[in-house]
Amino acid sequence: MTATPNLLLPARSSTATETLAEYRARGGYQGLAAVQQKGSAWLRGEVATAQLRGRGGASFPTARKWELASAAVAEQKFVVGNGGEHEPGSDKDKVLVQRHPHAVLEGLLLTGLATGASKGFLYLIEDMHGPRAAAEQAIGELRAAGMLPFPIDIHLGPGTYVAGEETAALNAIEGQPAKPRKKPPFPGEAGLWGKPTTVNNVETMAHVAWIARHGGAAFARIGTEQSKGTLLFTLPANVQRPGVYELPFGVSFRQLIDGCGGGLSFGRRVRAVLPAMSCGFLLAEHLDVPIAYETLRPLGSSPGCGGVRIVDDTTDVVAMTLGIAEFFMKEQCGQCPPCRMETNQFVHILKAVQAKKGPGFDDKIVKLAEFSRRKGNCSLIEMAAAPVVSALKAFALDFATAAGPMPPG
Numbered sequence: 442m443t444a445t446p447n448l449l450l451p452a453r454s455s456t457a458t459e460t461l462a463e464y465r466a467r468g469g470y471q472g473l474a475a476v477q478q479k480g481s482a483w484l485r486g487e488v489a490t491a492q493l494r495g496r497g498g499a500s501f502p503t504a505r506k507w508e509l510a511s512a513a514v515a516e517q518k519f520v521v522g523n524g525g526e527h528e529p530g531s532d533k534d535k536v537l538v539q540r541h542p543h544a545v546l547e548g549l550l551l552t553g554l555a556t557g558a559s560k561g562f563l564y565l566i567e568d569m570h571g572p573r574a575a576a577e578q579a580i581g582e583l584r585a586a587g588m589l590p591f592p593i594d595i596h597l598g599p600g601t602y603v604a605g606e607e608t609a610a611l612n613a614i615e616g617q618p619a620k621p622r623k624k625p626p627f628p629g630e631a632g633l634w635g636k637p638t639t640v641n642n643v644e645t646m647a648h649v650a651w652i653a654r655h656g657g658a659a660f661a662r663i664g665t666e667q668s669k670g671t672l673l674f675t676l677p678a679n680v681q682r683p684g685v686y687e688l689p690f691g692v693s694f695r696q697l698i699d700g701c702g703g704g705l706s707f708g709r710r711v712r713a714v715l716p717a718m719s720c721g722f723l724l725a726e727h728l729d730v731p732i733a734y735e736t737l738r739p740l741g742s743s744p745g746c747g748g749v750r751i752v753d754d755t756t757d758v759v760a761m762t763l764g765i766a767e768f769f770m771k772e773q774c775g776q777c778p779p780c781r782m783e784t785n786q787f788v789h790i791l792k793a794v795q796a797k798k799g800p801g802f803d804d805k806i807v808k809l810a811e812f813s814r815r816k817g818n819c820s821l822i823e824m825a826a827a828p829v830v831s832a833l834k835a836f837a838l839d840f841a842t843a844a845g846p847m848p849p850g
């Protein structure tokens with residue numbers, strides 16, 4: 442495996458929350474001192490050089506996102522650290538905030554300074570007791586040390602998946618229902634209370650802290666040609682050592698599953714991998730493909746948020762696909778009729794497959810997904826379709842067998 446230092450999860454003897462003194466002892470807040478000396482344009486340049494992309498799932502280039510808010514003229518701007526992780530099977534943001542709150546807070550402060558914000562929010566979900574306590578302790582330490590260039594509040598959103606979408610998070614912070622807004626305007630133009638607001642995932646922000654300390658060029662040396670730095674992955678319960686791992690882009694799922702996870706439990710065989718719930722499946726023949734945006738996209742997938750699911754030789758793939766479809770049906774927020782229709786129909790059609798109602802299901806699913814594309818206020822409408830459409834192709838024989846022959850008449 443590539444020898445790369447862990448940027449976000451340094452090896453420590455304990456998993457307890459890192460204190461301000463411990464974080465500073467390993468160079469923490471040097472990035473904050475550097476930006477206060479060299480200015481915000483310097484930091485925006487370093488993040489552009491780093492080619493950092495957002496780790497919240499959509500992989501948007503961070504420096505480009507920052508341009509919107511930093512160019513906007515407004516009497517007040519905001520910054521939001523998005524820790525609203527509520528995807529089943531993804532724990533990386535919760536682990537990061539709970540173990541290394543100062544790395545996230547330094548990144549949040551840096552993001553705010555780079556974009557001209559004068560107030561910050563760390564957005565968590567109401568059931569995240571450990572991360573909340575860790576963040577409260579860390580903000581208290583910063584306040585006591587006089588190290589906060591602007592105030593940071595913790596806001597707890599409701600326990601739904603869609604509450605992690607950036608404009609749903611903004612609504613939640615404003616005290617409104619946590620449902621996505623129609624875009625444009627984007628948060629960088631008109632976010633919290635109509636003011637320019639930069640929203641980044643908390644892992645993205647912790648990378649910003651590392652970049653400010655070590656430089657964008659050092660970050661860009663890690664990873665592959667178009668995918669820079671490291672990524673946090675969550676390995677599921679069917680490996681021997683489940684948990685959150687940090688690896689550089691360019692490693693393979695085989696290295697992740699066998700090297701970090703110790704392989705599948707009970708000697709089972711990997712049949713396919715779903716890099717995150719809203720991605721496409723990768724088959725066993727792709728286990729050695731380097732994980733990167735440029736290698737997974739042509740295969741109809743993406744690294745997503747790294748909440749990995751592993752299909753083994755005993756998995757009922759039709760039932761698993763139905764479970765994913767049911768999750769999206771339950772979690773869509775009901776605002777957009779095409780999203781309600783698509784997610785409900787996916788479940789209806791997959792239940793018909795299970796009931797052996799015969800062929801024709803795949804055409805219906807593909808047409809529904811095509812019809813619905815870009816018709817929602819947020820990308821859940823596409824996220825729900827990706828694993829279902831991909832499963833039809835990856836497991837065509839399983840679906841055909843489950844659906845049975847055309848009923849007579």
Ligand SMILES: Cc1cc2nc3c(=O)[nH]c(=O)nc-3n(C[C@H](O)[C@H](O)[C@H](O)COP(=O)(O)O)c2cc1C
Nearest residue numbers: 495496497523525526605606607641642645820821
């Ligand atoms: C349904 C839905 C749920 C999302 N949940 C999260 C989440 O829990 N955490 C997160 O950072 N981004 C989430 N996102 C993505 C955010 O909208 C946004 O792209 C991200 O916070 C931006 O940060 P980044 O550029 O650093 O990735 C979600 C998006 C959608 C459509």
Ligand code: SF4
Nearest residue numbers: 774776777780817819
């Ligand atoms: S696309 Fe779906 S989840 Fe997103 S806002 Fe519309 S109804 Fe809600």
